[in-house]
Amino acid sequence: MRGVVVSGKAKRAILLLVVSFALTGFSGALAQTKEAEGHARERLIGAWHLVSLGEVGADGRVARAEGLKGTLIYTADGHMSVQIMYPPAQSSLTNDYVLNGYEASFGRYDVDEAKHTLTHHVEGSITPGLVGKDLTRAFRFSDRRLIIQSARADERWQAVWERY
Numbered sequence: 001m002r003g004v005v006v007s008g009k010a011k012r013a014i015l016l017l018v019v020s021f022a023l024t025g026f027s028g029a030l031a032q033t034k035e036a037e038g039h040a041r042e043r044l045i046g047a048w049h050l051v052s053l054g055e056v057g058a059d060g061r062v063a064r065a066e067g068l069k070g071t072l073i074y075t076a077d078g079h080m081s082v083q084i085m086y087p088p089a090q091s092s093l094t095n096d097y098v099l100n101g102y103e104a105s106f107g108r109y110d111v112d113e114a115k116h117t118l119t120h121h122v123e124g125s126i127t128p129g130l131v132g133k134d135l136t137r138a139f140r141f142s143d144r145r146l147i148i149q150s151a152r153a154d155e156r157w158q159a160v161w162e163r164y
Contacts, residue, residue, distance in 0.1 A: 040139075041111040046163060048146055048161035048164065049071060053065050054157065056149070056157060068085065070082070072159075081105070083102075086098065099126045105122050117151055120137065135150075138151050
């Protein structure tokens, strides 16, 4: 603005105002981040449906399996349940988690918000080898979705869940 003269006192007041707004915005953003981190456990609570499940490649891309259906439930009192049904073409699939094309387990869970991990303490499962195991998973939220991956280096899978 041409022709406007601002005194030194006015300049200091404007600078103080700008710094005050900047600090307020920064501390507000920090408070929101801490609040979001502090409520990760609460965000888990509820019922989720499976969007995708796949193998994570060395390049970070996920090769998604087709035709799966699943439900994941976290309760406020610390219980969890997961069920995934594979398509008929994979009905004979069996591994550490799946028996004849079906995956199901239940138990308790804990959340480590600082590490962004949750641990499923398996009390019951369709695959007996999981009973009594503690399965630690890395998790993150993206919009309305919950993304879970194994925390084990030898397992390279990713499950994406969305709220019902």
